Amino acid sequence: MKKAIKTPKKTVKKVTVYDPAKIEKKWQKKWTSSKLYKTTENKKKEKFYALDMFPYPSGEGLHVGHPKGYIATDVISRFQRMNGKSVLHPMGFDAFGLPAENYALKTKTNPADAVKKNVAYFKKQLEIIGLDYDWSREVNTTDPKYYKWTQWIFLQLLKKGLAYESYEPINWCPSCKTGLANEDIEDGRCERCSTLVEKKPLRQWVLRITDYAERLLNDLDLKDSSGKTLLDWPESIKELQRNWIGRSEGALVKFPIINDQGSSNSSEKKLGEVEVFTTRPDTLFGVTYVVLAPESHLTSELLASIQNKEEVEGYITRAKQETEIQRTDATKEKTGVQLKSVFVVNPANQEKVSVWISDYVLADYGTGAVMAVPAHDDRDWDFAKKYGLPIKTVITPLFTRAGEEDAWRPNEPEIKRPVVVCLVKHWSEDKYLFLRKKIVDKATVAIAGGIDGEDLIEAGKREIREESGYKNAKFIKHLGDPVYYRFYSVVGKQNRISDLKPLLFQLINDEREEISKEENEQHDSVWLSPNEIDEYLKGRPFNEIFWNRLNGKDQPYIHNGILINSEKSNGKDSESAKKEIVEFVRGKLVTKYKLRDWVFSRQRYWGEPMPIVHCQNCALKEYKNQAKITLNFYFKEIWEALKDGTKTVETRALNPDEPNRYFGNLALGDIIHCTFKTKKATEELLFRIKSKKIYKTFQELFDDKSTINKLSRKTYKSVIELEKSYAFTPDYVERIKKNGLIAWEIEPVTIAVPVPEKDLPVILPKVKSYEPTGTGESPLAAITKWVNTKCPSCKGKAKRETNTMPQWAGSSWYYLRYEDPKNKKQLVNPKTEKYWSSVDLYVGGAEHATRHLIYARFWHKFLYDTGVVSTVEPFKKLQHVGLVMGEDGRKMSKRFGNIINPDEVVKTYGADSLRVYEMFMGPFDQQIAWNTPSMVGSRRFIERVWKLKEKIAKNISDSDLKNIDRIVHKTTKKVTDDIETMRFNTAISSLMILVNEIEKSLSITKGQYEILLQLLAPFAPHATEELWAQLGNKKSIHISKWPEYNASLAVDNEVTIMVQVNSKIRGSFMAETNISKEDMEKKAQEVPEVKKWLENKKIVKIIVVPNRLVNLVVV
């Protein structure tokens, strides 16, 4: 019969039922009213700053995946608080950006209102989970009090020359109608809407993040004074950032350009130089042509001097039409066009090589031009094969035999000798002759032998005859350049480097002679089919190369090796030859990065306005003498039309007084100086040419609503009048019909004047329609009242910058504002900053590795340089949350209908169960599928802890006391360690084990129970707080002192020692902890189950692992 130990009937204690709904609400209220989690800078205490990646408050609210990271930081910050630290654990909202704007567009609301509503909902959702945020420190990126400082940082960047305006074509998403940064593109598509990204010429604000590339890269490995790595980040994320920054060391080398028409009378004309960037200057002697990017400025400059101008122009046009994704598809066949009659000279060997353009060369990396070495580069190889360009080998592979008896021995002398390698084809079948060695490694090898001053082919024939006996081999062909192979000659007792020269032979017939005794002792001849050869070639790389050459499958050799055909550098290894060759051709060693400058403006409404004013007057002063042409205007209407900003002007018609000065040779970006003469005054302005269109007639020009519809009707009329009247001689009309009318789209040349810091923030104005315009202009441009302003510098009329900042702006520094969120005078008070910085733990999704985390590091370093922050890196420890997938294993998304709402879960199971489950489901950083049925385990666990209260007794048996004490110490150690290392799942598992153990015993002390509650408190704050209070504690459990453990008490006093016989477990025995080695050996042999395995055997060895096992090796 079992004893009724669970609930003795005599205890008529009132048993409260665990009702999470009730107690959770109760405690959340109490915590808020008592300001339990209010953060203070307590100089006496050590600080701990735990940070979550703040959420984007979308309309959908949270799903159960979101809180996973928040719960983790919550557990840790509660743990740190109990350990006596001053904890900063804040929360805020990253609410600018496209989703909020699109959501508002869809629901026809103002984004500001939508954000307000969503934030309120998010906060409510977060609150019911019982997170310990100090909401008095909440930040919101869309709050003018906050973005004032985002704008302030931008101004500091501008001041230091790290923000600049660029006119380079940028990535444009036609669906989101905005420009994008490199980081916002995935596979050539917009990261947000998956639309193909286009290139669009657009004025952009760009941040010079590349100036920080080196530091961003190097500081990933920053060490403190004791040599410990400063950034405790997952190695994978560091690697991701390293790849993204993409440092490569190489050299810039100049190739002089010459013009050679090919005819005998024309002399070679110098046309400047092509500068290329290469990481392999060691292959310079192997350059057989040079390739320019189609968009390269050099290409357009050379256009005038080439014969096939039209063909080249056609190629450039086609290249421009291709989308980014088509262009950068590495698998597509390479295309290109030669620039005929233009050549460059290889500075290494003065060889004249051809020049090509191809879209496999990127304009914006390196110099936009590459030297092609087809023998040692995959891309050049493909291109050269397609266009029949020469391939010149300058690096020969050097293979080193490793692992076997014949492995190359680094410290022994070596000799080099030429060796002929013979691939011998069968006289009738598709088989090849090989030798199977009888000695050393018994490998199958090709017939080969040293040649001593002999003719190569004759030496081959001789080797075939000597080694296989076949007499009539016919030479077929050479199999390309030699390969070096170094090994240890067991027979010759020395290192050898063979200069392997491959030849192909075929036997005419089977006539064979007797082979010598020595040869016969070494190997047999075998005939192998191609399949068998493929099999045996594994691990014989040089033979593989020869075999591939024979089958026409040869490939470029892109690795390091020994230089050949490289004049003075012959015989050097490629790594050491690099510097020498760069010096020889007077090149320059440089470092390049893949990282591009950060395109920082968006043509959308919902973002921080840039604190910039564009002033034309100031520009006039600055750039007047840079104008290419001066125009005089007399027409009032046109002046009216022009002065408003970007307009389309048909230049010829507008300049009747100077009919000969038309603008066919102006280029995009050129500056025009315009003088406007009205009756009253003369005004001057500068315009820049923005784009070009050609029309056949005026009518066509007028009909093109896209460009001309901004001109007033009066202007149309006056231009039409012109056509009818004096401006057009028949000759001129002819010319228009032939060449078309050129219409330039122009824009005013302005100077960007920063808004003075005292005038910040520049408030985002309310606007009726914030639909994106799609023209490259922000919707803000339509708000004339806001746009037209005074220039802070000259006080004249000026216009505001209408682009807004990208979503990443506000999130690049928000963690600093939490430290001092209400400061009106400073971004953050330096003293406060010093106390809290850096963030001790940063938790969030891995998807931010190459954007937010790089941008924030960049801004932080900049702020460090500016003296705003005191540390070089913002985040000391970074931890990634593994995604929570839907129950179907797919990403949680409305689309799949697999979203689990935490509110529902809390309703049925309680917040504590949700928290315990999320921490218990698996390793924190691993992706995992949600499984609601599994949640009952967590709920059961909390209920069991709840019921355990009944076991508290005053009189407790000594053995129980000691036993439970031991487990309590053990668990305390485990939970403490596991929280610190964020292995929450095993922390909870050990708590479960503790609970199981306690259940087995009759009773526990109040103290033991309290420790259990404290250990569980970070995970289940409500239930533990309630039980803690029920025990009579007056102060919150969450500010109680974290239990300490005694390591010696945490160790079991008895251990199970396993006994193995020949590494197989045969038995075990119990022993005191730290039993001596000798005793273990002795006791092991006495175990009955073990004894029978020892019968008639001799123990030859005993391996003892203290406190664990004994292994008896017997024979």
Next chain:
RNA sequence: GCCCGAGUGGUGGAACUGGUAUACACGCACGACUUAAAAUCGUGUCCCUCUGGGAUGUGGGUUCGAUUCCCACCUCGGGCACCA
């Protein structure tokens, strides 16, 4: 193609530095309580040809001993991708 990371019962997963593989939990089966169900509690639960043998994606290697270290391969996940 290149660079990371991961593959363990029916499921999520555990295993310190090479030393009892499958802790903890879910599920399942059986039992107790109950008129019954739920809840709860208890017992069992890797496989097989079972005095023993075999299993940590596959195949090798190092070792007295490998989930753990090395080599090759397969699958999945993530990142980068014509970066010269």
